[in-house]
Amino acid sequence: MKKIVIALVIVLPVVLVGYFLLFKPEIPEAPDAVETNVGFVYVGPVGDHGWTYRHDVGRQAIEKELGVKTTFVESVPEGADAERVIRKLATSGHDIIFTTSFGYMNPTAKVAKQFPDVKFEHATGYIRADNLSTYSARFYEGRAVLGTIAGHLSKSGVVGYIASFPIPEVVRGINAFILAMRKVNPDAVVKVVWVNSWYDPGKEGDAAKALIDQGADIITQHTDSPAPLQVAEQRGVYGFGQASDMSAFAPNAQLTAIIDNWNPYYVSHVKAVMEGTWESTDTWDGIKSGMVDFAPYGDAVSADVRAAADAVKQSIIDGSFHPFQGPINNQAGEQVVAEGETLDDGVLLKMDWYVEGVQGELN
Amino acid sequence: MYDILIAAILTIITAATPLVYAAIGEMITEKSGVLNLGVEGMILVGAVCGFAAVHFTGSATLAILAGLGAGAGLALVFAVLVLGFQASQVATGLALTIFGIGVSALLGQDLVGIAYAGLPKISIPLLSSIPLIGPLLFNHDVMVYGSFMLVFAVAWLIKNSRAGLILRAVGDSHDAAHAIGYPVIRIRYLAILFGGGMAGLAGAYLSLAYSPLWVENMSAGRGWIALALVVFATWRPWRVFIGAYLFGGLTILQLHAQALGVGVPSQVMSMLPYIATIVVLVLISRDINKIKLNSPACIGKPFHPTS
Numbered sequence: 001m002k003k004i005v006i007a008l009v010i011v012l013p014v015v016l017v018g019y020f021l022l023f024k025p026e027i028p029e030a031p032d033a034v035e036t037n038v039g040f041v042y043v044g045p046v047g048d049h050g051w052t053y054r055h056d057v058g059r060q061a062i063e064k065e066l067g068v069k070t071t072f073v074e075s076v077p078e079g080a081d082a083e084r085v086i087r088k089l090a091t092s093g094h095d096i097i098f099t100t101s102f103g104y105m106n107p108t109a110k111v112a113k114q115f116p117d118v119k120f121e122h123a124t125g126y127i128r129a130d131n132l133s134t135y136s137a138r139f140y141e142g143r144a145v146l147g148t149i150a151g152h153l154s155k156s157g158v159v160g161y162i163a164s165f166p167i168p169e170v171v172r173g174i175n176a177f178i179l180a181m182r183k184v185n186p187d188a189v190v191k192v193v194w195v196n197s198w199y200d201p202g203k204e205g206d207a208a209k210a211l212i213d214q215g216a217d218i219i220t221q222h223t224d225s226p227a228p229l230q231v232a233e234q235r236g237v238y239g240f241g242q243a244s245d246m247s248a249f250a251p252n253a254q255l256t257a258i259i260d261n262w263n264p265y266y267v268s269h270v271k272a273v274m275e276g277t278w279e280s281t282d283t284w285d286g287i288k289s290g291m292v293d294f295a296p297y298g299d300a301v302s303a304d305v306r307a308a309a310d311a312v313k314q315s316i317i318d319g320s321f322h323p324f325q326g327p328i329n330n331q332a333g334e335q336v337v338a339e340g341e342t343l344d345d346g347v348l349l350k351m352d353w354y355v356e357g358v359q360g361e362l363n
Numbered sequence: 364m365y366d367i368l369i370a371a372i373l374t375i376i377t378a379a380t381p382l383v384y385a386a387i388g389e390m391i392t393e394k395s396g397v398l399n400l401g402v403e404g405m406i407l408v409g410a411v412c413g414f415a416a417v418h419f420t421g422s423a424t425l426a427i428l429a430g431l432g433a434g435a436g437l438a439l440v441f442a443v444l445v446l447g448f449q450a451s452q453v454a455t456g457l458a459l460t461i462f463g464i465g466v467s468a469l470l471g472q473d474l475v476g477i478a479y480a481g482l483p484k485i486s487i488p489l490l491s492s493i494p495l496i497g498p499l500l501f502n503h504d505v506m507v508y509g510s511f512m513l514v515f516a517v518a519w520l521i522k523n524s525r526a527g528l529i530l531r532a533v534g535d536s537h538d539a540a541h542a543i544g545y546p547v548i549r550i551r552y553l554a555i556l557f558g559g560g561m562a563g564l565a566g567a568y569l570s571l572a573y574s575p576l577w578v579e580n581m582s583a584g585r586g587w588i589a590l591a592l593v594v595f596a597t598w599r600p601w602r603v604f605i606g607a608y609l610f611g612g613l614t615i616l617q618l619h620a621q622a623l624g625v626g627v628p629s630q631v632m633s634m635l636p637y638i639a640t641i642v643v644l645v646l647i648s649r650d651i652n653k654i655k656l657n658s659p660a661c662i663g664k665p666f667h668p669t670s
Contacts, residue, residue: 202583
């Protein structure tokens with residue numbers, strides 16, 4: 001027994017040191033100090049066809065338009081590992097580091113404090129500092145456009161909504177969708193199915209099947225895989241793509257898709273670093289800035305429906321319309337926002353109730 | 364209502380089929396006394412290879428075979444490590460899952476974003492036009508029929524055949540089996556390969572029929588559910604089958620219940636399949652003597668032919 005313990009005491013450190021020498025995280029060598037260097041931390045693989053993929057498209061836009069060097073580390077778990085990766089990027093000569101998932105908030109804030117000369121930008125969080133910005137997109141504006149299209153094209157007036165987790169971001173999207181849909185078809189309803197996952201192609205597809213079986217003739221989703229759209233294509237109903245253009249999976253069924261377009265934001269903020277004008281900001285942009293973008297309309301969207309959808313986009317851009325302007329009723333049919341009033345960002349960020357037209361209870 | 368019921372049951376069948384394949388395969392592996400925790404990894408490799416085969420050759424038959432072969436191939440790595448080198452089965456199995464997730468993502472890099480129409484349905488003439496039973500039982504793709512036949516075959520084999528007896532002997536007491544002259548290591552190799560092949564088929568079903576596309580990590584934990592099913596079904600094929608359909612069924616029914624607007628928290632709904640499957644299987648298999656009878660006594664133990 002004693003021998004084993006001694007052997008372990010000797011062997012373990014050797015193994016550990018060997019492990020760290022052999023399997024160092026793949027962070028490229030320190031880039032040139034004179035140029036501007038940009039680092040990205042991704043939560044998923046760049047091939048997820050969704051969230052991380054769209055951030056990586058933004059990174060490529062920086063390289064193409066500004067000719068600067070970028071570095072990325074993909075599939076970084078949220079937590080202690082993230083802090084190590086972010087610190088490594090900060091110490092290896094990066095001037096600005098984008099951390100692209102909510103769970104990177106605390107690690108980013110911690111590292112930002114230790115490296116006051118490096119700029120940090122964190123997506124979807126709320127902690128800011130002099131060298132730490134936050135940014136996110138108003139996807140609910142896009143949902144309002146989708147709802148408008150659904151209002152025109154749904155014959156049954158029933159839309160199936162495949163949702164991930166009951167957090168304000170998702171609830172806001174559901175509400176914006178049905179509010180816009182009922183402006184076109186006042187009797188429309190949305191059936192919501194929570195799959196309690198961001199990503200489970202099989203279950204997302206099953207949810208789509210269940211919703212279609214129960215009379216939904218349009219499917220929309222706040223989960224990340226193209227499986228629901230594929231089901232819509234097979235069953236001959238319509239749907240909307242999520243995060244990126246998914247028409248390859250549903251050439252007939254995809255009416256349009258909300259596209260996360262981070263390119264202009266990334267390019268302008270890296271440019272600001274290059275010119276020395278970067279400031280800590282809190283960005284929540286929508287259709288106007290192009291951060292919320294759309295895939296081309298599918299063939300099923302007729303000219304007048306396109307015109308109606310474009311009109312909603314235009315009115316959101318010029319500020320004459322807000323997806324959450326009154327009158328808004330809650331599920332019980334009581335007016336909660338009066339005519340002429342609009343919900344402010346504070347309320348939107350905490351939204352935990354359904355508007356009229358959503359079936360089911362929010363727990 | 365009739366239409367919804369039929370539609371729901373059809374969806375249940377597609378949800379349960381991958382679990383049936385993976386769990387029955389793992390059950391055979393465990394019956395031989397080997398615990399392979401790499402099911403999730405083998406499913407993913409089967410899924411990506413099946414999808415790649417159908418994309419590059421257009422042949423569904425080749426795709427199914429590719430899934431089978433890929434799963435068995437990965438299982439062979441496991442078998443060499445645990446049988447040849449006597450590595451820990453638990454650690455090797457976990458490593459196999461992690462390896463499978465990574466290697467399937469690597470192989471599938473260029474397959475993301477490609478669509479496939481799905482395996483063709485085979486309607487059995489006459490039988491498929493019987494009301495109710497016809498659409499439920501006789502209008503599926505070849506892999507669903509295959510899963511039914513697999514359960515029949517495995518149940519018969521374990522209970523009634525000499526091969527089944529030998530397999531159980533090896534799993535219950537490898538020393539005794541060795542002493543009376545059975546090639547323990549060779550039998551375990553075959554059982555591991557069979558388990559891997561079935562996990563590969565489960566993966567192929569995911570990427571060819573269930574949701575016909577390839578995306579990373581698309582099995583989303585089904586391998587772990589299959590592993591749990593085997594244990595809770597106390598290593599009996601028909602109970603594995605019941606468990607798979609119960610789990611698949613409740614997963615689908617809770618989605619329907621949500622769409623109908625039943626006022627139960629969605630988190631509770633999502634838990635339901637897990638809780639109900641465990642409760643039901645534990646209740647029907649609560650006889651401690653029968654559990655001892657059916658569970659392979661040598662599971663997880665390494666075998667040294669010299670001793």
